[in-house]
Amino acid sequence: MAKRIDLKDVDIYYGAFHAVQSVNLTVAPRSVTAFIGPSGCGKSTVLRTLNRMHEEIPGARVDGQILLDGENIYDRSADAVAVRRTIGMVFQMPNPFPTMSIRDNVVAGLRLQGVKDKKKLDEVAEASLRGANLWNEVKDRLDKPGGGISGGQQQRLCIARAIAVQPDVLLMDEPCSALDPISTLAIEDLIADLKKEYTIVIVTHNMQQAARVSDQTGFFNLEATGKPGHLVEIDDTEKIFSNPTEQATEDYISGRFG
Amino acid sequence: MWASSRRGESVFRGLTTGSGVLVVASIALIGLFLLIQAIPSLLANQANFFTSTEFSTGDPDNLRFGILDLLVVTLKTSILALVIAMPIALGVALFLTQYAPKRVARPFAYVIDLLAAVPSIVYGLWGILVLAPVILPVNQWLVDNLGWFPLFSQGNLPVGVRGTIFTGGVILAVMILPIITAVAREVFAQTPRFHIEAAKALGATRWEVITMAVLPYGRSGYIAGSMLGLGRALGETIAILLVISASTGMQTLSLFDGGYTFASLIASAASEFSQPLPTGAYISAGLVLFVLTFVVNALARVVAGGKVNG
Structure with missing residues (x-):
């Protein structure tokens, strides 16, 4: 940390x-x-x-x-x-994985590290989205594609994705x-x-x-x-x-x- | 001066529109031609066109023809070709776009493209003279050991006959490999850099970059390319005619049957197109093949035209 x-x-x-x-x-x-x-x-x-x-x-x-x-x-x-x-990185262009759901985007890094426990992934997804001030805007559509939200939201999604692994x-x-x-x-x-x-x-x-x-x-x-x-x-x-x-x-x- | 440039514009527009219309019109006319030629024979047909396995046109007063066997053989060879070629094309396209250094990728891709330039008669000769004897022991092993599985049961050809649907499918797989590879390579190479960077920055290995960014982006293109390959396999004529032995037996589910596809049957009968009614029987078969490839290509367009990314 x-x-x-x-x-x-x-x-x-x-x-x-x-x-x-x-x-x-x-x-x-x-x-x-x-x-x-x-x-x-x-x-x-x-x-x-x-x-x-x-x-x-x-x-x-x-x-x-x-x-x-x-x-x-x-x-x-x-x-x-x-x-x-x-080490987390956020880019100039918001770059969520467009076909992945919002939730899957957030935990993509965790999955790469081998975390499979669904409960843990859901917890981290919520905590990270809250941490990125995005939770309230997307909590009802976590299963929708990450490419379907506004540019500013996408960038906060990318920040959530970056902090989900606690870099x-x-x-x-x-x-x-x-x-x-x-x-x-x-x-x-x-x-x-x-x-x-x-x-x-x-x-x-x-x-x-x-x-x-x-x-x-x-x-x-x-x-x-x-x-x-x-x-x-x-x-x-x-x-x-x-x-x-x-x-x-x-x-x-x-x-x-x- | 102004007027002349406008005239150039309208001439050019006329030319391009004309070319477009010409292509569409020729396809429509081919379809129409097939239909008009087929109808009298279809009316004179004594057998059910869709469910009969006969194809006897020797007596114009007693035409008996159906497409069931042709459809079965055509689908067996083409689907087998697709099953073999799709994973290989995927592997080659991923290797060329994601793993190979540029100076290797370019000549390698060129060689793959060259496969498409080999005339199909050469594939046919190679298939029956070189590949079939090599494949025969494989055929035999599958029949002996996995014969309980319908696809691998002893087919309607005598033991030891080399030209089976299996051999034909392998040849077709080689023939459609370039088109599938080329399309897949094209779409994989276009994966946006920022999707790839997103995956890499999360600590994705090369393979993980492929599954997170490249495949989701290129999947529909890869499927569309495979459909184009399937379209080609369905219509392939001369290589299949040379490779797959004729058989009088019933079609089974086995890959070791012999028989005719739509295209190879029509080609084999070409020398007898003298009387209109028997000829029309073959034209009806051609019409079905035309519709089949049309549908497959249309499906490919639909898949490719679908949203690639969000």
Whole structure:
């Protein structure tokens, strides 16, 4: 439950292309860390290395260490599939399994872990849907397909699916960018609740969102197209948005970027 | 200048509409042709067209023909082909889209597609000269050991005759494999990336990604592809004519019977199409086959047109 993350000298490559350069940062348990920065700066790439989704792209590789409570998830003996079972991820596009029922969607991860007891699955489904603030909206249609609810509901369903396995870390890759403002607000409220139990890392293009939901903000940038992205600075969210150390951060958050 | 471009537009529209209408019209006309040619013979038929197992057209004044045996043989060969080809095609399509690296997948898929380019006469020759002798011991083993099961009982052919429905079904399976594989490969490859990522992010293994994301998405396409394969198997003529031995015995449930399918019977009689009434008997059989394949293809469309995802 709610583990601490440490990145030590992390370099990320796609084949010969050096995508992200020497990232060092720490995420405390039960906190929200936001990654911001312009497109192509590598913030989503860094997020995807945290559950080893990044290596699904042929030629992708990571140097350095990513430690989860001190254990390197890139250790030779660590299996990517096993790593992903303890780290939840929510994507930009809500992606429930369209033909699975709402209930089956929520417990899909649990089923993968071999849980078969129907009573236990039903309990977890309800608890997770309540945890994702979705229970009251779907409790009467748990057997309907997951693709049949609104986009905002689908995204909360995906969050329910991610927290059903009680992950050590919850990763969110621009979770609100496909949602309307009301749904966005619902997700942001949910993030504030989830923080009590989970370590959360969120990538967002929306700086107001980063300011609203996160405790810590990391700003990524790249010097030019084709150059690797890098972490400019990471600090308390309040400090980043009021008095950042680096001029580049100041320029970006005040809109003087580029 | 404006006028000329509009004229180009209307010419083009006329051409495309015309091509579309032409295709639909030819199918309708073929159906109509079969019906018109069949009706006089059907009226002169002394036997029941649907339940008789006879097919005797030697005497135009005493036509006796029915399609029951033809239907049974056609269905036995085609369904056997489907039962063999469907799992193999599924395996190949999943291998090509989910497991094989790109540089292996492409040439491999090309080879599978080449199977469709082999002329059916070659399949027929290979089937009777190469495959049938190889399969004979299998036939015999099944009859000896599982003969109590109706499908595997000794058929209406003498022991040792090579060209059985079983052999024909195996040949058909090879022939319809490419179409089923091609369609299945196409739909599996189109599984949305975000469904696959959803499964992977939950810690799904490759096989679990397939069962959670790929198969639910591609199932209807795979079934539609199989239906297209079935349509092809139902109508296959020359390979079946070469492979399956004629038999005067009764059709049973056995896969080791001989006999004729709709298509192979018609082809075998082609040299005798001189008098209109006997010819019409074969045309009636052709009409049934036409309707049968039409229905199967229509079913395939319905399945494929159904909602693939929610």
